[in-house]
Amino acid sequence: MSSAININLNIKGLIFDLDGVIADTAHLHYKAWCQIASQWKFDLSVDQNEKLKGVSRKNAMQKIAKWAGKSFSEKELEDFAEQKNTLYLDYCESLSHKDALPGVVSFIDECRRTGLKLAVGSASKNAKIILQKLQIIDLFQIVVDGNMVEKSKPHPEVFLKAAQFLKINPSDCVVFEDSQAGIQAALNAGMKNIGIGSSDLLNCNAHIQSFEKYNLKKLSTQINN
Ligand code: B16
Ligand code: MG
DSSP states (O other), X not given: OOOGGGOOOOOOEEEEOSBTTTBSOXXXXXXXXXXXXXXXXXXXXXXXXXXXXXXXXXXXXXXXXXXTTOOOOXXXXXXXXXXXXXXXXXXXXXXXXXXXXXXXXXXXXXXXXXXXXXXXXXXXXXXXXXXXXXXXXXXXXXXEOTTSOXXXXXXXXXXXXXXXXXXXXXXXXXXEESSHHHHHHHHHTTOEEEEESOTTOOSOSEEESOXXXXXXXXXXXXXXX
């Protein structure tokens, strides 16, 4: 039972980031990166990890090596990134429907009932695997992942591709993001955005702690103000 159909939203599509927005996987990326960094006796801090959110695997690897004061060849960096991915996928092995973040699936269901177009826009090359494990991949018209873009967030490519596929103008989209790079990518795409989680995120149109008790009525209040 929903009154959402009567809500004047002025938007046509929603684009969801994956890690930290739909899926509770951000801590698994962190755990895997920490294991790589520990080989060099380097402790990756929580603050440094925040700067890796929304960043492609390759760029994240370069950043960590720099913070650790290490200089590796391209090939060595690729090998470490590959090792990290093997660890990450191992940690993801046991993911299931319950690992979708609280409230997100019911919010997506409400959006579907109103006929809004829905996409995922993620830097992760593993996005489709994770969505399959969560058993929610069919809820989206398109999943644009890290395999489909050349430039990583804050470049807007991932979100623009999603809007293009959905056949809607960027200004008719709202992006949900948990990373500063992703918020910037949404702004660069000319899209409205809602920051999720950390209240330290800058430049979001609005912010929510999580999707718990969130609905389209609240979204309309946030974006029409
Ligand atoms: P992968 P998102 C991003 O996903 C993560 O936030 C970031 O920590 C990760 O490095 C990146 O995906 C690449 O992921 O190694 O799986 O290709 O937040 O854009 O959904
Ligand atoms: Mg994210």
